[in-house]
Amino acid sequence: MAIIRKVLSILLVLEFAGFSRLAGGEPVAKPVDLLIRGAAVVTMNSDHDLFDPGYVAIDKGRIVAVGPVSELAGTRLRPRNIHDARGTVILPGLVNGHTHLAMTLLRGIADDLDLQEWLNRFIFPAEAKNLTREYVAAGTRLGLIEMIRGGITTYADMYYFEETVAEETKRAGLRAVLGQTMIDFPVADSRDWSEAMSRTESFIRRWKGDPLITPAPAPHALYTVSGDHLRQARDLAARHGVPLLTHLAEAPTETEYSLANFHLRPTAYLEQLGILNVPTILAHGVQLDQAEIGLLRKREAGIVHCPQSNMKLSSGTAPVPAMLKAGMRLGLGTDGAASNNDLNLWEEMDTAAKLHKLISGNPTAVSAVQALEMATIGGARALHLDDRIGSLEKGKLADLIVVGLDAPHQTPVYNLYSHLVYATKASDVRDLMVGGKWVMKRRRLLTLAEQPAMQEARLYRDKVARSLGLER
Numbered sequence: 001m002a003i004i005r006k007v008l009s010i011l012l013v014l015e016f017a018g019f020s021r022l023a024g025g026e027p028v029a030k031p032v033d034l035l036i037r038g039a040a041v042v043t044m045n046s047d048h049d050l051f052d053p054g055y056v057a058i059d060k061g062r063i064v065a066v067g068p069v070s071e072l073a074g075t076r077l078r079p080r081n082i083h084d085a086r087g088t089v090i091l092p093g094l095v096n097g098h099t100h101l102a103m104t105l106l107r108g109i110a111d112d113l114d115l116q117e118w119l120n121r122f123i124f125p126a127e128a129k130n131l132t133r134e135y136v137a138a139g140t141r142l143g144l145i146e147m148i149r150g151g152i153t154t155y156a157d158m159y160y161f162e163e164t165v166a167e168e169t170k171r172a173g174l175r176a177v178l179g180q181t182m183i184d185f186p187v188a189d190s191r192d193w194s195e196a197m198s199r200t201e202s203f204i205r206r207w208k209g210d211p212l213i214t215p216a217p218a219p220h221a222l223y224t225v226s227g228d229h230l231r232q233a234r235d236l237a238a239r240h241g242v243p244l245l246t247h248l249a250e251a252p253t254e255t256e257y258s259l260a261n262f263h264l265r266p267t268a269y270l271e272q273l274g275i276l277n278v279p280t281i282l283a284h285g286v287q288l289d290q291a292e293i294g295l296l297r298k299r300e301a302g303i304v305h306c307p308q309s310n311m312k313l314s315s316g317t318a319p320v321p322a323m324l325k326a327g328m329r330l331g332l333g334t335d336g337a338a339s340n341n342d343l344n345l346w347e348e349m350d351t352a353a354k355l356h357k358l359i360s361g362n363p364t365a366v367s368a369v370q371a372l373e374m375a376t377i378g379g380a381r382a383l384h385l386d387d388r389i390g391s392l393e394k395g396k397l398a399d400l401i402v403v404g405l406d407a408p409h410q411t412p413v414y415n416l417y418s419h420l421v422y423a424t425k426a427s428d429v430r431d432l433m434v435g436g437k438w439v440m441k442r443r444r445l446l447t448l449a450e451q452p453a454m455q456e457a458r459l460y461r462d463k464v465a466r467s468l469g470l471e472r
């Protein structure tokens, strides 16, 4: 008996030390790179599992286990590093489904204007006079810093010199779907359509298969790119197995243009061209009717709702409750900083949840859970990355954030979902990890230098202001 007791106690010690037994009886451990434990873990999986206190185990950049701390002893995990996260919440990194990152340099250049006046008097001239590779790099760095500080681990971008955006994003360690903008008039990085096609194709060839960057063609919109050119962009996406990004149904003027020129509503026109046959990421969807929602659902299109940008430019209100009911791939986006004027997805969640209650006259429309879904797993679905990111589940990539709960505006806590959507601020994000690598720890940036990026942006501000003859 004494021997048996001794053997049992040795086994217990081994168990505690992280060893388990093989079928044959030999003990084996499950070594993992990192164990984060003690926080409330909001998984955003399909069952909405919430473990409080919970743990997340990470190995080789992936989540290998997630669950309640009470079950940790039975897992036989042997972590090389332990991150004690008591008093915080861990959730999937936020997904900013639509932005033009380098437009951070035009933040606040002109506000409270009609869309066409805003574009023609300020945005287009400012870009025509200032846009270079270096400008895009500077604007991207500033935008990356703002997004990291606000808990965004993945984003979708549409702009010029997208290879520069890719380089900066890769260096920063963030995940992104990057769309090279293609448009039917001369722009800073292409003189004409054929140059836009060739630079987009070489961009896709260069970045295809990268673990962080998904390159894509991004024809600007159906009113700035001809039908033939839209088809060529689709063929390019199909040939390389990448998604296609564009703006869709942003404003009534676009619907009028489509009806007048093609005798079809915008979505039916894209369908006729065969654009929806490849995985698409469509920004806005403000003007969609029920038939268009049905068609986009059938084609598995990703839609990105940008409530603050739509409100600021008075574009209208996207039919989000109907899109949620239809089960669409629906994410949230900030749009560019010039029309928002920040890259804060916490505000977009809060705005989305409240805007649709107001418009529908129904306080149960777009719940806090649904808003958080749009910012995490919904955004991952909209970007066609939901097999890899968007929720904290075994097998997914370790893209996550740790959010503090100890500020006055976070006190006390009754319901974590409503708390995250209606009370949490971007400044509450403490730590951020992408693919198992820390990008921010205790609000210290590990991959980017903040002060030089801000100083550079101020210098560009003066240059842009001078080029437009604006007063200081």
Ligand SMILES: [Zn+2]
Binding pocket: 098, 099, 100, 247, 283, 335, 336
């Ligand atoms: Zn946009």
